[in-house]
Amino acid sequence: MASSSLSLAFLFSLLFTVSFSEAKTSSRPFLKVTKDAKTLQYVTQISQRTPLVQVKLSLDLGGEFIWVNCEKGYASSTFTNPICDSSPCQLLNTTSCITACFSPPSVDCANNTCGSFPTNPFGSISTSGPIVGDVFAIQSTDGKNVLPMIKVPSFYFVCGSNNIDIGLANGVTGVAGLGRTKMSLPAQLSSYFEYDTKFALCLSSSTKSSGAVFFGDGPYTLLPNVDASSSLSYTPLIINSIITGGGFVGDASPEYFIGVKSIKVNDKRVNFNESLLSFDAEGRGGTIISTNKPYTVLETTIYKALVSAFVKAMPKNVERVPNVAPFGACYSTKNIGSTRVGPAVPSIDLVLESKNVWRIFGANSMVAVKNDVLCLAFVEARTDFAPTIPVVIGGHQIEDNLLQFDLEKSRLGFSSTLLGRSTSCANFNFTSAV
Numbered sequence: 216m217a218s219s220s221l222s223l224a225f226l227f228s229l230l231f232t233v234s235f236s237e238a239k240t241s242s243r244p245f246l247k248v249t250k251d252a253k254t255l256q257y258v259t260q261i262s263q264r265t266p267l268v269q270v271k272l273s274l275d276l277g278g279e280f281i282w283v284n285c286e287k288g289y290a291s292s293t294f295t296n297p298i299c300d301s302s303p304c305q306l307l308n309t310t311s312c313i314t315a316c317f318s319p320p321s322v323d324c325a326n327n328t329c330g331s332f333p334t335n336p337f338g339s340i341s342t343s344g345p346i347v348g349d350v351f352a353i354q355s356t357d358g359k360n361v362l363p364m365i366k367v368p369s370f371y372f373v374c375g376s377n378n379i380d381i382g383l384a385n386g387v388t389g390v391a392g393l394g395r396t397k398m399s400l401p402a403q404l405s406s407y408f409e410y411d412t413k414f415a416l417c418l419s420s421s422t423k424s425s426g427a428v429f430f431g432d433g434p435y436t437l438l439p440n441v442d443a444s445s446s447l448s449y450t451p452l453i454i455n456s457i458i459t460g461g462g463f464v465g466d467a468s469p470e471y472f473i474g475v476k477s478i479k480v481n482d483k484r485v486n487f488n489e490s491l492l493s494f495d496a497e498g499r500g501g502t503i504i505s506t507n508k509p510y511t512v513l514e515t516t517i518y519k520a521l522v523s524a525f526v527k528a529m530p531k532n533v534e535r536v537p538n539v540a541p542f543g544a545c546y547s548t549k550n551i552g553s554t555r556v557g558p559a560v561p562s563i564d565l566v567l568e569s570k571n572v573w574r575i576f577g578a579n580s581m582v583a584v585k586n587d588v589l590c591l592a593f594v595e596a597r598t599d600f601a602p603t604i605p606v607v608i609g610g611h612q613i614e615d616n617l618l619q620f621d622l623e624k625s626r627l628g629f630s631s632t633l634l635g636r637s638t639s640c641a642n643f644n645f646t647s648a649v
Contacts, residue, residue: 242355242362243431244404246391247645248274251384252422255509255610256337258384259391259428262352263370264291271387274428275336276416276506277470278392280307281400282333282344285323285374287388294349295369296328303348303371304329306398313345322347323374333375335390336507338382344374353404358434360644367407371398393428394469395454395622402622404430412622417443417633417640418506420578420614424641435617437633437642443617447628450474450567452620455498468498471620473627475502475606478517479564479572480524487520491605499603502565504618504627508609510541510582510592514602518543518595521563525591528561541597542582542590551589556634557581558589565608574631579612615639 246259257274263283268291270283283289297303299312309331316324323345334341351370355362375389383390392399393414405412410431417435419426429435433444455468475492478485491514494500513521522543526535534547552559557578565573582592592611596602617640619628633639 242357242365243410243429244353244365244408245356245361245430246428247354247425248418248427249425250419250422250610250614254337254382254384256384256387257418257426257506257610258387261391262364263349263372264289265293265350267350267352270389271384272389272391273337273383273387274506275390275392275394276504277394277468278334278336278390278399279394279396279469280331280333280392280398281370281372281389282375282392283372283389284376284380285344285347286376289322289374291322291349293368294322294347296322296325296345296347297371298327299329301329303346306371306403307331307346307396309346311343323376331373333373333379333390335375335379335382338379340379340381342376342379344376346371346373356429358429359436361646365408367403370403370407392469393620395452395467395471396469399469401430401620413619415444415617415619415628416506416613417617417643418610418614419639419641420611421641425643425645426614426640427643433619435643437638437640438644439638439642441633441636441638441642443630443633443636443638444619444628447617447619447630448571448573449626449628450569450571450573452622452625452627453501454625455494455501470503470505470604471627472501472503474568475565476568477566478521479566480521481528481561482564483524483528485517485520485524487517491517501604502606502608503604504608504613506610506613508607510594510611511609512594512596512602512607514596514605517605518593521593522591525561525563536588539584539588539590541594542584542592543595545584545588545590548583548587548589555637556632560589573629575612576632576635578632578634579614579616582611615641 248259311330318324330345348369348371351367352364355365401414415429417426434442435444453472532550556576560577563575581589617630
């Protein structure tokens with residue numbers, strides 16, 4: 216009888232292990248993402264703490280980690296403050312150790328715990344705060360449907376404060392960093408759920424519908440049964456080994472750089488100093504993809520050259536109208552046709568390494584500023600100094616494109632516009648299958 220009981224116990228244990236393993240590998244975390252109409256930030260929601268509390272965060276594609284404003288009533292029975300030099304502190308390669316906290320111990324005030332420097336990229340504000348671990352819950356998917364929420368028992372983030380909330384979208388109390396670090400959201404999720412560090416960004420162009428961030432491999436299936444991860448083009452993700460802002464000197468940048476070699480308008484090369492696109496000895500140069508900028512930002516000479524080439528390529532029967540700031544070329548919609556991929560205007564190509572081309576059609580190159588006016592949705596870098604990064608590909612240019620960031624193979628997979636496949640990033644089935 217005892218032997219039989221042991222056998223049953225062993226079988227139950229085996230079945231539980233297999234079931235748990237399958238659950239851990241068959242589903243993947245994902246975030247529902249909505250574009251805020253006022254700030255144009257991409258806003259998502261996670262749950263953390265015990266009991267669970269929903270927290271709204273703005274996406275920062277190049278952010279080092281998640282930070283949350285702990286001064287806004289953070290309460291939990293499960294938070295921990297990792298001690299200095301412990302493994303969680305080493306995730307961020309931080310040497311900061313908090314020793315001057317004179318208030319009673321709390322989530323954002325504990326001595327001999329490591330800290331970091333949360334930054335609000337939308338307000339260009341930074342502060343310091345402790346690293347904290349707590350229960351974290353996120354929705355899951357099989358790539359086609361929404362599945363139940365899954366939990367991480369101790370997910371590490373950094374405490375922010377009221378001082379750096381300025382400029383965040385309404386209701387947002389922190390920033391979700393997806394950058395190339397060991398403490399970012401993709402890195403911690405892939406480590407805990409044991410899959411390759413890979414995620415896909417699919418942002419909706421509408422403020423009334425949602426897009427998503429998928430963690431792990433595809434499929435990423437959009438209605439009507441379109442696997443957006445099929446037929447991707449690839450280009451290397453480039454590591455800028457000299458920090459470009461924030462972090463510690465000597466660290467690699469957490470931003471996602473790609474190698475843009477030239478720019479074309481209607482297949483004709485735009486004339487500017489293309490050496491600006493390469494890195495110099497101090498780490499200046501390159502092209503990053505950013506969710507912090509609503510439109511692609513270009514160094515002045517590149518911007519002027521692009522606008523000039525675009526204006527020249529626009530059909531003569533399309534009336535140019537007074538510019539609407541911050542845009543440099545605006546047109547009446549009267550003689551602009553409509554296509555499946557947006558307004559019928561000259562295409563813009565980003566020519567990448569290995570001669571791959573990221574083509575930008577009208578839906579991503581133009582923005583409606585009035586009912587009858589469209590403007591070229593690129594802006595000039597307004598600074599007294601040469602910008603550190605001459606090309607920052609902004610949100611408008613990546614909406615309704617699937618971008619897969621594969622850190623294992625150090626490459627970016629890109630779809631170009633999904634509108635050409637009769638779908639969009641808003642077409643994921645957000646209805647639960649369970």
